[in-house]
Amino acid sequence: MNGTKSFLEEEINLSKFQLFSNLSPEELIHLNIEGTYLVYTRNETVYLEGSRLKGFYLVLRGILNVYKTGRNGEEQNLRFAKCGEIIGYHSIICQEPENCSVRAIEESVLCHIPYSTVMRLLQYNRQFSGRILQIACEELNETNKRLTSIAQKKAKENLAEILLVLKQKFDPDDANVLQIPLSREELASTTGNGKETVIRILSEFRRDKLIEIKKGRIKLLDIPKIKVIASL
Amino acid sequence: MNGTKSFLEEEINLSKFQLFSNLSPEELIHLNIEGTYLVYTRNETVYLEGSRLKGFYLVLRGILNVYKTGRNGEEQNLRFAKCGEIIGYHSIICQEPENCSVRAIEESVLCHIPYSTVMRLLQYNRQFSGRILQIACEELNETNKRLTSIAQKKAKENLAEILLVLKQKFDPDDANVLQIPLSREELASTTGNGKETVIRILSEFRRDKLIEIKKGRIKLLDIPKIKVIASL
DNA sequence: CGAACTGTTGAGAGGCTTCAAGCCTAGTGG
DNA sequence: CCACTAGGCTTGAAGCCTCTCAACAGTTCG
Secondary structure, X not given: OXXXXXXXXXXXXXXXXXHHOOOOHHHHHHHHHHOXXXXXXXXXXXXXXXXXXXXXXXXXXXXXXXXXXXXXXXXXXXXXXXXXXXXXHHHHHHOOOOOOEEEEOOOEEEEEEEHHHHHHHHHHOHHHHHHHHHHHHHHHHHHHHHHHHHHHOOHHHXXXXXXXXXXXXXXXXXXXXXXXXXXXXXXXXXXXXXXXXXXXXXXXHHHOOOEEEEOOEEEEOOHHHHHHHOOO | OEOOHHHHHHHOOHHHOHHHOOOOHHHHHHHHHHOEEEEEOOOOEEEOOOOOOOEEEEEEXXXXXXXXXXXXXXXXXXXXXXXXXXXXXXHHHHOOOOOOEEEEOOOXXXXXXXXXXXXXXXXXXXXXXXXXXXXXXXXHHHHHHHHHHHHHOOHHHHHHHHHHHHHHHHOOOOOOEOOOOOOHHHHHHHHOOOHHHHHHHXXXXXXXXXEEEEOOEEEEOOHHHHHHHOOO
């Protein structure tokens, strides 16, 4: 992990993020002074479960894997965070050690916002605290949906669903190519299956011309059929 | 569903709930005027997924099953709500239709707090909005933990874990008897397994003197061993 | 008392995991 | 530049776990 403010100065205009769009000029100045910018390379860990964070992070660029470590130290993906999303805020709000770990999936740039700054904003800026509350509730809705799918769906249905979820989140050009470089193992940790199971199903999807894999990126060829398989 | 304010007048002192403990006398008066009290009998539905709620609910008495309907209309329990907890607040905060359903597991009394009241409190009472935020984050932590267990653990481990979670939440006297009348099917919908699987594991636990079942209530006899099975 | 529902047990099938071996690819060092 | 190596990817086979179907016992309630 390394990074200096000047290096990134240009690309950073925190007020363009919805979360900070309602800050007063003064609050923005403070935010810019107090926030620090960090670069993480692929597979680099941002923090581990159990850490006591000194603030939260805003994702400026890249994609991160938010996961828990479960049985036998096996990773379970909880969500992927991308530009504009925040991570590590539970820890701050609940005043508890973090309950999940975060690792960069591709080179990522984060902005660390220290505890005191967050607290000041939460206290004095209603729009900000309201937005955080909304973010938490949205995340909760997502997680509830995932939990239900993982608990009830078969591996194939579940994987098909995940592909659609990833498309929605990581296909900005709408070219049906998932712009997220996931290993088979990471994909498996997302669906809650073994690596081999995921590989077999992907092979099957490929054979049936539902998807295509080029340079590690998955392209969805037949979304209607994938939706049927996902039972959506 | 039926209930009148006078019927319950006595037992209701909303300010005793932590969520409302920081309300001004004026806010409390409004809350008392605007809140309505509702009684639900066992298995009665409070609301269904997709509803547009006109407020949220505080549980005054009883236990509720918060669940989603998944594959083939099968229920997936997300959590159980008891006295002092709130339900239906995502809907209000995200301004979206509710994403889960709620049903009374035993006779329950709820206080419905209308949208306008919630919004006023969220806007003007920082302690209140902060507390809601904290509740959301705690729920998120719980759900993340559940998701990981459901995805990774075997039925037996998972069921053992659920028993311990239920003990923590529904054993106020610390007598190791779970004061929550769950059907086998409801228990199965919590662990994400079939009913028969749960029954078999419970039988095994009973045979091994880990638990005892009397009048539908589960008593935990050997918590250390249950913890070992749960891999905790 | 019978009906309807919940709980229990058995048997069989199928899905998923696990182990194992070989392939492919990217990156390294000679 | 090429051979080599490490790590990810792929496929096969075996076995276990869980689901599903089915029959029956027990319980509750009108």
